[in-house]
Amino acid sequence: MRSWSKCNVLSVRASCRYFCPRIEAEPMVDTFEIIEKPEVCQFSENLGKMIIRNKNLSLTCVYMTVRLDDATICDKQTLYYDAESLITINLRDIVHTLLECEFPRQTGVTDFTYLSITLTDTATTKTYRFQVIAGGVAAPRKVGLDWWARNFLTWQGQIVTMPAWQPQWLSVVKLNRDPQFLRIKSRLYTAEGIERTQDIFTASEEGIVRINVSFELLWRNICVSEELTPIAYDIYGLRLNSVSEPDTAGAKNYPFAQRYILRSGNFRDRCFLFQNSLGGFDTIIASGLSTLLPEGEVDTFINQGREVELSNDYTSIWQQNTGYISSSSIARQWQEFLHSSNRYLYADGEWKQIIVTEYEVKHKEAALNSYTFKYHLSEKDEANYYDRAELPEPELPTDFWQIPSIRLE
Incomplete structure (x- = not known):
C-alpha cells in the first residue's frame, strides 16, 4: 500500500486547489x-x-x-x-x-x-x-389606460339638469404616464352670450383626483359681481406635459366634458349623495314627497300600580319619494343609490350620513315611474337645536289695525 507523508499530502491539497477547474454556481431557477x-x-x-x-x-x-x-x-x-x-x-x-x-x-x-x-x-x-x-364596470368591458383618461368616475348622464344650489363632486383617475399633468377646467355659459373659463385644479402625482365642482363654489360670486345670468357650465380636463403649458398647446381634452344645466329650485328638492360603483361620488335630487314616520319602542315597568318609562327608543325615519323619473339615465342613478352602502343627505348646508332601511322599486318600461325608500340618520343626534342671538327691538306695523281685504270706506 502506498504511504503518504504529511508533506506530500499538503502539496497534493495545494496543487488541487491551484489546478482544479473552477465550477460556477448554477443560477437560481424560479420554481x-x-x-x-x-x-x-x-x-x-x-x-x-x-x-x-x-x-x-x-x-x-x-x-x-x-x-x-x-x-x-x-x-x-x-x-x-x-x-x-x-x-x-x-x-x-x-x-x-x-x-x-x-x-x-x-x-x-x-x-x-x-x-x-x-x-x-x-x-x-x-x-x-x-x-x-x-x-x-360590467364585463366584458376592458378597463385600461384610455378608459381612465377619458372618463370621470360617475354614472351621471353627460348632461345633467339641476338647481344651482346642488353640490356636485367629480372624481378622475390620474396615473403616472405621459403627459404628466392633468388640469381640470370649467367653462360657464350665460344668457348674455358671455363665456368664462377658469382652472379648478392641476394634478401631477398619481391617485384619485376628487374635485368639488359645485356651481356655488365655482361661479356664484363671478355671476353676481359681473351681473351675469348663468345657463350652464362644463367640467373637463386637459392632459399637459408641463404645468405652465398653455391650453392651446394641442393637449387632449381628457376627460371628456360633464355639463350641468341650471334650473330654478323646487321647495320639495332634497339632495342625496352616494358612493357609486366606480369609486366616485354622485349627487341626485329627489323632488317627491318626504314624510316623517318615526318608529321606536318604549320599555316600561309597573311599580305599586304606577307605570314608569325605562327607555324610549324614538328614531326619526323619513319616507322619501324620488318624484317622477324622466329618463333611463336618472333611473339607473337611483338604482345605483339604492345599491350603495355609503349615502348622505344634504341638510342645513352640511352632509349627514344616512342608513336606508327599506325601498320599493317598480319600474315599468315606457311609463312614468317613481321609487320610494325609508332612511334615518346614522348618528342618533339629529341636531335639533340652534344658537340664540340678541333680539332686536320690537317694531309694530303702522297699519296694524287695518286689514286691506275688509277695510271699510
Whole structure:
C-alpha cells in the first residue's frame, strides 16, 4: 500500500486547489411562474385572477400573504397545486367587500388602495402590487389606460339638469404616464352670450383626483359681481406635459366634458349623495314627497300600580319619494343609490350620513315611474337645536289695525 507523508499530502491539497477547474454556481431557477394577472390599476369588481404554474414537480404548494395597504388580510396561507399543476387566485373575492371610499371634504388627490400579494415556496419569492379602486364596470368591458383618461368616475348622464344650489363632486383617475399633468377646467355659459373659463385644479402625482365642482363654489360670486345670468357650465380636463403649458398647446381634452344645466329650485328638492360603483361620488335630487314616520319602542315597568318609562327608543325615519323619473339615465342613478352602502343627505348646508332601511322599486318600461325608500340618520343626534342671538327691538306695523281685504270706506 502506498504511504503518504504529511508533506506530500499538503502539496497534493495545494496543487488541487491551484489546478482544479473552477465550477460556477448554477443560477437560481424560479420554481413557479405567473401566467395570468390583472392590470396594475383596476376596479375591485374587475380585478380578475392570478394563475400560478408549477415549474418544479417536487413542490406541491406555495404560501400566500395578502396585504391591503398596511392591513394584513392573510399571512402565509397554504395554496396547493391542482392536477394540472396550476393555482388560481380570484383576487376579486379577496377585496370586493373590503373597500369603501372616505367622503371627500375638499378638492385634492386621494392615494390608491394597494393590494400586495406575496407568493413564496422553498426556493422562490415574488411580490405583486395592484392599485385597486372600489367598484367596477360590467364585463366584458376592458378597463385600461384610455378608459381612465377619458372618463370621470360617475354614472351621471353627460348632461345633467339641476338647481344651482346642488353640490356636485367629480372624481378622475390620474396615473403616472405621459403627459404628466392633468388640469381640470370649467367653462360657464350665460344668457348674455358671455363665456368664462377658469382652472379648478392641476394634478401631477398619481391617485384619485376628487374635485368639488359645485356651481356655488365655482361661479356664484363671478355671476353676481359681473351681473351675469348663468345657463350652464362644463367640467373637463386637459392632459399637459408641463404645468405652465398653455391650453392651446394641442393637449387632449381628457376627460371628456360633464355639463350641468341650471334650473330654478323646487321647495320639495332634497339632495342625496352616494358612493357609486366606480369609486366616485354622485349627487341626485329627489323632488317627491318626504314624510316623517318615526318608529321606536318604549320599555316600561309597573311599580305599586304606577307605570314608569325605562327607555324610549324614538328614531326619526323619513319616507322619501324620488318624484317622477324622466329618463333611463336618472333611473339607473337611483338604482345605483339604492345599491350603495355609503349615502348622505344634504341638510342645513352640511352632509349627514344616512342608513336606508327599506325601498320599493317598480319600474315599468315606457311609463312614468317613481321609487320610494325609508332612511334615518346614522348618528342618533339629529341636531335639533340652534344658537340664540340678541333680539332686536320690537317694531309694530303702522297699519296694524287695518286689514286691506275688509277695510271699510
